[in-house]
Amino acid sequence: MAPPDLAPALAEAPPSFRVRHASTIRQWRLYAHLFRRSFSSMLGLALVVLFLVLAAFGPWLAPYPGDTAGAVKLSQRLLPPSLAHPFGTDEMGADLLSRVIVGTRISLWIGLIITGVGAGIGVPLGIVAGYTRSRLLRGAIMRLTDLFLAVPGLALALAIVAALGPGIANCIAALALVWWPGYVRLVAAKTLSVKEELFVEASRAAGARTPWILWHHILPNCLSPIIVKLSMDMGLAVLAAASLGFIGLGAKPPDPEWGAMISVARSYMPDWWWYSACPGLAIFLTVLGFNLLGDGLRDILDPKSAGR
Amino acid sequence: MPTSPEPIPLLSATGLVKVFHAGGRAVRAVDGVDLSLAAGEVLGVVGESGSGKSTLARLVLRLTEPSAGRIAFDGRDITALDGEAMRRLRRDMQIVFQNPHSALNGRRTVGEAVAEPLRVQGVARGAALDARVDRLLDQVSLPRAFRHRYPHELSGGQKQRVCIARALALEPRFLVLDEPTSALDVSVQAQILDVLGELRRELSLTYLFISHNLAVVRYLCDRVMVMREGRVVEQGPVAALFAAPAEAYTRTLLDSVPRLPRP
Ligand SMILES: Nc1ncnc2c1ncn2[C@@H]1O[C@H](COP(=O)(O)OP(=O)(O)OP(=O)(O)O)[C@@H](O)[C@H]1O
Ligand SMILES: [Mg+2]
Numbered sequence: 001m002a003p004p005d006l007a008p009a010l011a012e013a014p015p016s017f018r019v020r021h022a023s024t025i026r027q028w029r030l031y032a033h034l035f036r037r038s039f040s041s042m043l044g045l046a047l048v049v050l051f052l053v054l055a056a057f058g059p060w061l062a063p064y065p066g067d068t069a070g071a072v073k074l075s076q077r078l079l080p081p082s083l084a085h086p087f088g089t090d091e092m093g094a095d096l097l098s099r100v101i102v103g104t105r106i107s108l109w110i111g112l113i114i115t116g117v118g119a120g121i122g123v124p125l126g127i128v129a130g131y132t133r134s135r136l137l138r139g140a141i142m143r144l145t146d147l148f149l150a151v152p153g154l155a156l157a158l159a160i161v162a163a164l165g166p167g168i169a170n171c172i173a174a175l176a177l178v179w180w181p182g183y184v185r186l187v188a189a190k191t192l193s194v195k196e197e198l199f200v201e202a203s204r205a206a207g208a209r210t211p212w213i214l215w216h217h218i219l220p221n222c223l224s225p226i227i228v229k230l231s232m233d234m235g236l237a238v239l240a241a242a243s244l245g246f247i248g249l250g251a252k253p254p255d256p257e258w259g260a261m262i263s264v265a266r267s268y269m270p271d272w273w274w275y276s277a278c279p280g281l282a283i284f285l286t287v288l289g290f291n292l293l294g295d296g297l298r299d300i301l302d303p304k305s306a307g308r
Numbered sequence: 309m310p311t312s313p314e315p316i317p318l319l320s321a322t323g324l325v326k327v328f329h330a331g332g333r334a335v336r337a338v339d340g341v342d343l344s345l346a347a348g349e350v351l352g353v354v355g356e357s358g359s360g361k362s363t364l365a366r367l368v369l370r371l372t373e374p375s376a377g378r379i380a381f382d383g384r385d386i387t388a389l390d391g392e393a394m395r396r397l398r399r400d401m402q403i404v405f406q407n408p409h410s411a412l413n414g415r416r417t418v419g420e421a422v423a424e425p426l427r428v429q430g431v432a433r434g435a436a437l438d439a440r441v442d443r444l445l446d447q448v449s450l451p452r453a454f455r456h457r458y459p460h461e462l463s464g465g466q467k468q469r470v471c472i473a474r475a476l477a478l479e480p481r482f483l484v485l486d487e488p489t490s491a492l493d494v495s496v497q498a499q500i501l502d503v504l505g506e507l508r509r510e511l512s513l514t515y516l517f518i519s520h521n522l523a524v525v526r527y528l529c530d531r532v533m534v535m536r537e538g539r540v541v542e543q544g545p546v547a548a549l550f551a552a553p554a555e556a557y558t559r560t561l562l563d564s565v566p567r568l569p570r571p
Contacts, residue, residue, distance in 0.1 A: 020456045023417070027458070198410040205371055206425035206474070207398035216424075220415040 034300045041296025047289025054104040062098035080274060087278035090261075091268065096278045103256035103279070107238050107286065110172055110257075114237040115230055117176035122183025123226060127214055129184060130191025141184065148181040154240055161249045168257070171250035175240050179233070186229055190222040197221075224301035228294050235290030242283050258283050316383040318514050319368060319401075319482055320344040324377035326363050326538075337363040339538035341377075347481070350508065350515040352529030352546065354522060354561060360538040361518045362406060365484045368516065369401055370394055381482070399429055402475035403484040407491045408467035412459040418445075418470050419455030425477040444473040448503055465496035472503060476511070484516045489524065501528060522562060526550060534558045 018025070035041050054061060074093055081088045087096040129141035148156070153175075160174035194200065195218060203213050238258075244250035245259025253260045258279040265276035326338040338360045345351050353361050366372040368379055370386060378387045386397060402425075405411040412421055422441045426432045432440050442452050448469040459467055468488060475483055485504065489497035505528060508515060519525050525532055526546055533543040534557065542555045553559045 019453075023456060023458050023461060197413075198405055198407060199413040201371060202403075202405060202411050202471070202474070203413075203424060203428075205369060205398065205403050206428055206478070207395040208424070208428040209395070212428055216416065217413050221413070 031300050035296055038296055038299065040292045041299070044289050044292025044294075044296055047285055048293050051104055051108060051286055051289060054101050055108040056105075058102045058105050062095075062101040064095040064098040088272075088274035090264075090275055096261075096275065099256040099261065100258065100278050100282045103258050103261065104282070106168075106251065106255065106257050107241065107282075108234075110168075110175075110241040111234045111237040111286075111290075113172050114175045114179050114241065115233045118179030118233065118237075119183050119226065119230060120180075121176075122180035123187050123219075123222075125180070126184040126187025127191050127218055127222070130188040131195055131210070131214060131218060138188075142188065145181045145184040145188075148178065149185070153178040154243060157240065157244065158249065161244060166249040166252075168245075168251040168255070171241060171244045175237060175244070179237065182229065182233070183226070186225055187222050190225060191218050194218050194221045225298075228298040228302055231290050231294035231297055233290075235287035235294075238286050238290075239283060242279075317344040317380075318347040318349075319379075319381055319516070321368055321379045322377060324364065324367050324379070325375045326360075326367055326372060327375045336538050338367060338374075341535075341538070341540055343368075343533060343540075345482075345514055345516060347514055348512050349531065350517055350529045352525035352532035353516065353518045353535060354520055354525055354532060355535035356520065356561070359535040361520075361535055362486050363538075364535070365403065365486045365516065365518055369398075369403055369484060371403075396429075399431075399478040400480050401482045401484070402478065402480040403486065404468070404471050404475050404488045406487040408464060408471050409459075409491065411471050412467055414459050416458075417455060418450075418457050418459065418462070421459075421470055422455070422473045422477060425474060429478060431478065440477070444477055447476060447507065448473045463496070464492045465499060468492060468496075468500055469503065472500075472507070476507065479511070480513070482514045482516070484518070486518045487520065490519070490521070497524070504528065520561075522550070534561065 035045075077089065077091055077093045085095050085097065087100070089095055090099070125141055125145075129138045129145075132138055156178045157171075157174040160177060161170050164170040164174065197217075200213060200217050203217055208216075241250055242257070242259030242262070245257050246263045248260075248263060251257030251260045253264050261279040262276050262283075265272075265279070268275045321341065321343050324338055324341045324343075325336065328335045328337055341360075341364060343351065343364075353364065355361055363372065367374050367377075370379065370389070374387070378385060380386065381397065381401065386394065389397065412418075416424075419441055422444050423437055426437055426440060441455055445452050445454060450466060450469050450473070454462070454466070454470075459470070462470065468491075472488070488504065489500050492500065501524060504515070507513060515528070517525065517529055529546050531544065532546050532549055534541050534549075534555065536557050542549065542553065542558050549558070550562065553562055
């Protein structure tokens with residue numbers, strides 16, 4: 001549909017990637033610089049990277065990969081930490097470190113699905129609630145959100161799991177269903193302020209339709225707080241899933257899921273303390289890592305809200 | 309392209325009213341304004357801060373819905389035009405906002421900002437779009453390499469040039485300039501005004517030029533309209549109005565700015 005008077009692009013060489021994205025590269029350099037200066041951010045990043053590596057390559061990194069499949073070695077039951085078994089063994093004689101390493105993948109998947117589904121539901125609802133001019137629609141979405149927020153998420157998830165029946169899939173579904181309201185709040189508030197920006201009106205003056213504006217102007221400007229919250233929530237979701245596993249509503253014991261492992265380990269306290277120490281430490285470090293990372297990201301991406 | 313003398317104004321508005329309800333109080337930001345702009349004409353709108361100039365600009369472009377009154381563009385009543393028809397009409401009428409610092413999305417490059425009108429209106433894409441963006445940057449005397457930059461790397465004057473390029477992208481016939489230089493340094497103001505003057509001659513544009521700088525109005529406008537508290541208190545040809553203002557309000561406005569020699 002181009003008018004005929006448009007000359008074809010002049011025969012200049014197209015600028016290289018580095019030239020075209022010089023501004024972006026500069027921006028990322030600045031982010032990296034700010035991030036590197038903070039010890040806690042770097043610690044968070046290191047922990048998150050560590051767990052991501054364990055999740056990706058766990059079966060190859062674990063010293064006794066066979067032990068996660070439920071091998072029974074009665075001669076090695078409940079051995080204390082030693083060089084061969086740095087975190088000891090469980091009541092089946094399985095190496096605890098191996099089980100925890102292999103369990104990383106399950107825990108991170110659970111966290112990813114829960115936060116992903118939560119954000120996937122919450123962000124669109126939040127954008128709609130923030131952008132719509134219909135008081136009714138906004139009111140409906142926000143009231144529903146308030147309703148969910150009024151009940152503690154874990155308690156609601158417990159009720160849902162109780163209704164659906166225990167199991168890891170139901171546990172994930174229940175937590176995902178209670179995880180979205182935080183995103184609605186966050187995104188609706190941000191959208192309400194971004195939509196008053198002049199560039200949104202400029203876009204409308206150019207003839208942009210609402211979906212275009214939401215995608216190109218509103219969402220990109222909401223992204224920083226969303227990313228920060230996603231990181232924080234990853235840790236919390238892992239913890240929540242482990243909690244459900246611990247009380248026997250999530251993953252079932254033969255699975256190397258951290259919460260389920262601790263739930264079995266409970267009956268071996270305190271004489272066989274190392275049994276619960278290893279999965280407990282893994283949960284603690286995951287939550288710590290994602291929280292520190294989120295905090296660090298907030299400091300560079302969204303410094304204005306740092307005090308909240 | 310000679311515009312034969314035609315009786316129909318390019319833009320006209322009658323009895324425009326905009327009432328804002330803020331904090332339980334009704335503010336009549338625009339209160340019964342009539343205006344008419346012939347093709348190729350530059351109408352200046354002056355008035356103190358809060359006199360309703362920006363609101364008037366938004367009303368004639370239908371960015372704000374009027375509380376009362378009618379707007380016609382090119383002989384066609386557009387007061388009740390629906391979303392899709394209005395969207396198409398926006399190719400012909402564009403705006404440059406008062407504050408270039410907030411009129412550009414900080415997360416989008418200059419190139420994306422200038423290309424946006426062309427993309428949302430489905431006018432150009434691919435290589436044709438790139439060529440057109442380059443040409444628009446040329447028109448406002450910005451280096452082509454700026455298309456890869458983000459707004460925060462630009463000065464105020466450069467940002468305003470980007471906004472002008474964006475407003476020109478669809479080759480509109482009518483441009484609203486809402487105090488395009490008031491957020492800029494004095495030295496930069498003159499450059500922007502030169503760009504606007506040149507573009508007007510080259511593209512035979514019609515401007516609604518809002519300003520509270522009377523020297524600037526005198527330099528650029530054919531006719532001028534003086535607003536106060538949402539009403540037009542006086543209007544007429546620039547030379548006549550500046551030489552012999554009829555209203556006391558206009559005189560105070562005139563006296564409150566340093567006089568510049570006519571260029
Ligand atoms: N969205 C709005 N809601 C409520 N009141 C508004 C709104 N927009 C403008 N007003 C009010 O309308 C009046 C006119 O505002 P407007 O922005 O049109 O003035 P202006 O002449 O452009 O001023 P300036 O020279 O400072 O830009 C002001 O009293 C302002 O407070
Ligand atoms: Mg204004």
